[in-house]
Amino acid sequence: MLVHPARVTPLAAAAPRQSGPVVYWMHRDQRAADNWALLAAADLARESGAPLCVAFALAPTFPGATLRHYDFMLRGLAETEAGLRAAHIPLVLLPGDPAVVVPVFLRERKAGACVTDFDPMPVKGDWLAAVTASGVCALTEVDAHNVVPCRRASGKREYAAATLRPKIHRLLPEFLTPFPELPVFPATNLAGFAPVDWTAAAATVTADPAVRPVPDIVPGAAAARERLRAFLRDTLPEYAARRNDPNAGATSGLSPYFHFGQLAPQRAALDARDARPGAPEGADAFLEELVVRRELAENFQFYAPRGDLYEALPDWARKTLAAHAGDARPASYAPREFEEARTHSALWNAAQRQLTRTGRLHGYMRMYWAKKILEWSPTPRQALATALALNDRYALDGRDPSGVTGVLWSVGGLHDRPWAKRPVFGQVRYMNERGCRRKFDVDAYIDRYSEEKCA
Ligand SMILES: Cc1cc2nc3c(=O)[nH]c(=O)nc-3n(C[C@H](O)[C@H](O)[C@H](O)COP(=O)(O)OP(=O)(O)OC[C@H]3O[C@@H](n4cnc5c(N)ncnc54)[C@H](O)[C@@H]3O)c2cc1C
Numbered sequence: 001m002l003v004h005p006a007r008v009t010p011l012a013a014a015a016p017r018q019s020g021p022v023v024y025w026m027h028r029d030q031r032a033a034d035n036w037a038l039l040a041a042a043d044l045a046r047e048s049g050a051p052l053c054v055a056f057a058l059a060p061t062f063p064g065a066t067l068r069h070y071d072f073m074l075r076g077l078a079e080t081e082a083g084l085r086a087a088h089i090p091l092v093l094l095p096g097d098p099a100v101v102v103p104v105f106l107r108e109r110k111a112g113a114c115v116t117d118f119d120p121m122p123v124k125g126d127w128l129a130a131v132t133a134s135g136v137c138a139l140t141e142v143d144a145h146n147v148v149p150c151r152r153a154s155g156k157r158e159y160a161a162a163t164l165r166p167k168i169h170r171l172l173p174e175f176l177t178p179f180p181e182l183p184v185f186p187a188t189n190l191a192g193f194a195p196v197d198w199t200a201a202a203a204t205v206t207a208d209p210a211v212r213p214v215p216d217i218v219p220g221a222a223a224a225r226e227r228l229r230a231f232l233r234d235t236l237p238e239y240a241a242r243r244n245d246p247n248a249g250a251t252s253g254l255s256p257y258f259h260f261g262q263l264a265p266q267r268a269a270l271d272a273r274d275a276r277p278g279a280p281e282g283a284d285a286f287l288e289e290l291v292v293r294r295e296l297a298e299n300f301q302f303y304a305p306r307g308d309l310y311e312a313l314p315d316w317a318r319k320t321l322a323a324h325a326g327d328a329r330p331a332s333y334a335p336r337e338f339e340e341a342r343t344h345s346a347l348w349n350a351a352q353r354q355l356t357r358t359g360r361l362h363g364y365m366r367m368y369w370a371k372k373i374l375e376w377s378p379t380p381r382q383a384l385a386t387a388l389a390l391n392d393r394y395a396l397d398g399r400d401p402s403g404v405t406g407v408l409w410s411v412g413g414l415h416d417r418p419w420a421k422r423p424v425f426g427q428v429r430y431m432n433e434r435g436c437r438r439k440f441d442v443d444a445y446i447d448r449y450s451e452e453k454c455a
Contacts, residue, residue, distance in 0.1 A: 003039050009118075010140050012139040017112055021045070021050050022052050025056075025114055027098065028261050035182075040115050044115065051185075054090065055105055057097075064392030064398060067211060068394075070205045087184045106134070115140050117261070118143035118150065145258075147269050148168050160416070161292055176266065176270065178270065239282035240284070245364070252286070256397045294402055297400075317416075324423065324425065325380070329375065330376070332377065338376075339356075347442055353450075356394045360395060370407050
């Protein structure tokens, strides 16, 4: 058995077993190496003597996603296909609504079993529900995205990092283990499967082309591994002290690769652990973000009730924001003014330009950026909607549990505690430009993302 059983959750029991292949329906963890879901499918295929194929359903649109995201994903997938074919595993691309095209594919191929990725985002829940309901074959979900599988880390919604951290740390020795190699299948496993035509695939996408791809973040597993190597070699010793300085280049820049599953967080965690003797503080701080904070976000997304995110904020935060709903705002902007970086603040506008032009926004600036959207929006609900929409539309790593919790933390005190009262914020933690000036060279940041330099 290649995969820890706690990663594996049966979603639909086997109907009478069909004669066809084991299908790994890949949607979140889009990589050939270091992928527990693919390894589980490979195990199942070898055990039953069935062929193995990977299916990827390409939805023509996805909530919040634009050409920027599809371009990054499709170029990464082309590389993944090459990695799979090297192990004689075909990748089949199914253009269309995954809730429809996956059951059709499983039925046509008489699939013996289907293995798929764990993903707590609601849209994926809808896809999984449809494939489960189709009842074509046994369906199994594998958590290939978390170091400690989300269900195993905790059986309930955690209050804060402080409550999840000890659970994660206790389980790390059991789950932070090396990945086995992907087994190579006989060459006959590829028979009848032509390589994907990626140009034709891209033509089926109808996502908004107005948000252009970002040329300086190279997609794919190889680029991700190179970024990880460079970060651990050159930057890890600086990470603990300088990660909150947006001018320092001290963070990993790995989040788009994690989001699209081009790099396993577990690979980054294993390699950071290996690098720890040379940079113990940096490694510990990085592992805290990568494992505890990221997996806290997964915990929230998995256990929070579906629907109105505002209602998922802590009671104290909703009460304090309601008590300050009538406070005069120092400024008030419509979503479009935020989007076009037309506020009175040169710092905020620079952050917005970093986001729209480069597809990323430094983690510290993300907090400031979202908190000012709260301060300058007519209501906290509108602030939440604006911050989520802008984050998802422009950030390459958007539409992710870490984005949802990051915005809810900033705007609504999720996973935080009450602070001293302030206008508009109530007891939600406040941030301002003066605080930024104490931490980093604000003028250098503004200059770097000035209108002229970002034109
Ligand atoms: C308003 C707001 C919006 C955010 N939106 C997103 C988003 O859309 N997608 C996203 O992946 N993260 C988001 N975050 C969390 C965090 O800011 C990013 O993960 C981080 O900036 C990514 O850059 P990096 O890979 O260089 O991070 P590093 O500092 O190098 O951290 C390594 C990894 O740890 C994880 N991580 C770091 N900080 C956090 C955090 N606070 N919460 C959860 N995981 C964390 C990420 O996976 C990250 O790649 C958001 C935070 C805020 C406050």
